[in-house]
Amino acid sequence: MRGTLAREPRALARLVSGVENRTPGWEDAMKALYPHTGKARILGITGPPGGGKSSLTNRLTAGLVDRGHRVGVIAIDPSSPFSGGALLGDRLRMRDVSTAPGVFIRSMATRGSLGGLCQGARDVARALDAAGYDLVLIETVGVGQDEVEIVKAADVVAVVCVPGQGDGVQALKAGIMEIADVYVVNKADRDGADQVAADIGAMLALSGEDTTDREMVFPTNSLSGEGVEPLTEALLDRAARVEHAPERVSERAREEVLLLVEREIARRVRAGLAEDPRLESAVEGVVTRRSDPYSAAEALLGLFGRMEVVTGE
Ligand SMILES: Nc1nc2c(ncn2[C@@H]2O[C@H](COP(=O)(O)OP(=O)(O)O)[C@@H](O)[C@H]2O)c(=O)[nH]1
Ligand SMILES: [Mg+2]
Numbered sequence: 001m002r003g004t005l006a007r008e009p010r011a012l013a014r015l016v017s018g019v020e021n022r023t024p025g026w027e028d029a030m031k032a033l034y035p036h037t038g039k040a041r042i043l044g045i046t047g048p049p050g051g052g053k054s055s056l057t058n059r060l061t062a063g064l065v066d067r068g069h070r071v072g073v074i075a076i077d078p079s080s081p082f083s084g085g086a087l088l089g090d091r092l093r094m095r096d097v098s099t100a101p102g103v104f105i106r107s108m109a110t111r112g113s114l115g116g117l118c119q120g121a122r123d124v125a126r127a128l129d130a131a132g133y134d135l136v137l138i139e140t141v142g143v144g145q146d147e148v149e150i151v152k153a154a155d156v157v158a159v160v161c162v163p164g165q166g167d168g169v170q171a172l173k174a175g176i177m178e179i180a181d182v183y184v185v186n187k188a189d190r191d192g193a194d195q196v197a198a199d200i201g202a203m204l205a206l207s208g209e210d211t212t213d214r215e216m217v218f219p220t221n222s223l224s225g226e227g228v229e230p231l232t233e234a235l236l237d238r239a240a241r242v243e244h245a246p247e248r249v250s251e252r253a254r255e256e257v258l259l260l261v262e263r264e265i266a267r268r269v270r271a272g273l274a275e276d277p278r279l280e281s282a283v284e285g286v287v288t289r290r291s292d293p294y295s296a297a298e299a300l301l302g303l304f305g306r307m308e309v310v311t312g313e
Pocket of ligand 1: 047048049050051052053054055056186187188189190220221222223224
C-alpha cells in the first residue's frame, strides 16, 4: 500500500495482482487506497477486434507521456476461455511504450475474472490512480455486456470504427452508441474511411446530438500516427470537463455500490443453498413436475427471509 502510494512500480504490480486475483486482504488495501484516488481520468477505448485499438492505445500513450502525463493502460484481453492469459500480440505492440517511465501496462483476462470483469477493471484502475497515474486507458472489445459495463465506468469513451466492416456503423447501434463521447475512424488510410465518417455523422445528426461546438468524429491512422494528435486533444478536453459533471460521478458511484451489494447477496444465496438438501428436493420437485420452478423459488426465498441467510454470513 505505502509502496504504491510512493509510486514504486513493483509494489503497484503486486497490489494490482492481489486485487485482480482477489487475494485475501485485497479489499482492505482498496479501502485504504480509496482516499488517495479520484485524480485519475479513465479513458475507455472500445471497438471491434482487429480495429486497431491496441495500436491506437500505444500511440495515444506515447503522446500523453510526451505531454508529461503518467499513463496506466489496462488491456482487457479477448482471448479464448482456454488460454485465459495475456495477449502476447498486445504486449508486443505496446512494447515501445511499455518500458517508458510513467507508463504501467496490465492485461486482464476476460474469463474467470473473480468478482466480475467490470469491478476488477475498476479496482485496477483505482490502484493506478492511487499510484499517481493521472490517465488510465482501458482497451476493451466493444461486444458483450461486461465490456459495455466497463466503458460505462470510464470518464471518456472513444469508440473505434474501421472501414470495410460491412455494416460497421450498424453494429454501433447496439448499446455502445449512447455512451460514446468521440468516434474514431481508425485505418483512415483505407478505402471507405470517409464513408464511415459520413455514416457516423449522419447517425449523430439523426440522434439529435448537438455537435455544433465540438468535433465528434476523428479519422486516425495508428500505423503512421496521423490524426492521433487531434484525437488526443479531444480526449484530454473531454476528460477535463468531467469535473463539471457531478451527476455522472454520483450515478456511477451509486451503480458501483448497488452492484457490489447485488453481487454479494447473490454469492451468499448460492453459498447458502449449495449444500442445503432443500435445494435438491426443490429441484427434484421441478424435474418430476410435482412442483414448478416458480413455487420452488418462492419456497426457497421464504427460507432466506426467515433464516437470514442473506444478511448473516
Ligand atoms: N492499415 C492500417 N492498419 C492498422 C491501423 N491500425 C492498426 N492496424 C493493424 O490492424 C491490426 C489489428 O491491430 P490491433 O491494434 O491489434 O487491433 P485491436 O484488436 O483492436 O487491438 C494490426 O495488424 C495493425 O497493424 C491503421 O490505422 N491502418
Ligand atoms: Mg487489442
